[in-house]
Amino acid sequence: MKGRTNEEWLADLRGAERDRALADLRVVILRGLKAAFVGRVRSLDATVEDFAQDTLVKVLENLDTFRGESRFTTWAQRISMRVAYTELRRRRWRDVSLQELLDRNEESNREPEALTDRTNSPQQETEKKITAETLEGFIVEELTQKQRDAIVAVMFQGMPLEEAAQRMRTNRNALYKLLHDARKKLKRRLEAEGLSPEELLKAFGDA
Amino acid sequence: MINPKDSVKLAMALSMTQDVELSCDECFEELDRFVETQLAGLDAAAAMPLVEHHLRTCDGCRDEYQALLSALRTSRGSLSAKLLWDRLRDSFRSG
Numbered sequence: 001m002k003g004r005t006n007e008e009w010l011a012d013l014r015g016a017e018r019d020r021a022l023a024d025l026r027v028v029i030l031r032g033l034k035a036a037f038v039g040r041v042r043s044l045d046a047t048v049e050d051f052a053q054d055t056l057v058k059v060l061e062n063l064d065t066f067r068g069e070s071r072f073t074t075w076a077q078r079i080s081m082r083v084a085y086t087e088l089r090r091r092r093w094r095d096v097s098l099q100e101l102l103d104r105n106e107e108s109n110r111e112p113e114a115l116t117d118r119t120n121s122p123q124q125e126t127e128k129k130i131t132a133e134t135l136e137g138f139i140v141e142e143l144t145q146k147q148r149d150a151i152v153a154v155m156f157q158g159m160p161l162e163e164a165a166q167r168m169r170t171n172r173n174a175l176y177k178l179l180h181d182a183r184k185k186l187k188r189r190l191e192a193e194g195l196s197p198e199e200l201l202k203a204f205g206d207a
Numbered sequence: 208m209i210n211p212k213d214s215v216k217l218a219m220a221l222s223m224t225q226d227v228e229l230s231c232d233e234c235f236e237e238l239d240r241f242v243e244t245q246l247a248g249l250d251a252a253a254a255m256p257l258v259e260h261h262l263r264t265c266d267g268c269r270d271e272y273q274a275l276l277s278a279l280r281t282s283r284g285s286l287s288a289k290l291l292w293d294r295l296r297d298s299f300r301s302g
Contacts (some may be wrong), residue, residue, distance in 0.1 A: 135209060
């Protein structure tokens, strides 16, 4: 494979050498994807072929956004990892609705064993219960319904941001900001009440 | 009522919350530079603290970062192996 500077990659991908440059870039992307996902996806070769193809399309669409602050191949591989994870997350979560997750969370909170740790003393259990009630009160008073749903889906039930965002008719970036605002509001409320996250962790026996 | 496991997750997230944080897109924009800094043996976290913070708090971006790191480590490893092999071959030829 021909070694290229960043400028040569850009020139080749925009000029007469485009097909050869694309073939070379495809080799780099495939090698990186295989290294990153070996043992983690089924039918590795076929799967990464699809990811590499989608990556090349995105690379060509976004050539003008390359700022030259890293090697061109690192930039292209960064795109390949976003492409791959977006698709893998879509496949993993495609049959799960947001409502299902919210209901699942509601149910798990109703189960008595979810709320009780038998290794704790009655005093510790009482303290945990009071702390959980306090935290729940802050969530209800400080956050919007959308922020509460996002916390349950993403933080408690582990749904990836982009999957939750799609179901909430927004995008990953905006959902991160919505959750950041929610965390800031809760943190400020804790501070206003003379509490800290570290004290909560201590009360829950995790610090 | 919120269960203890979720309360811990939330409290941990609050303990890491900063007023200024990067969004996923902003972190993604810096990810190639962050990984190259790290692979150059420099302190990427000190050079780009907001990226490092986002990677600690966002599972999705952390997965993508680790995948990119694996990919680049492998390609650099194979490059080093090739250089080693070329040097060995040259030394046999010259010897």
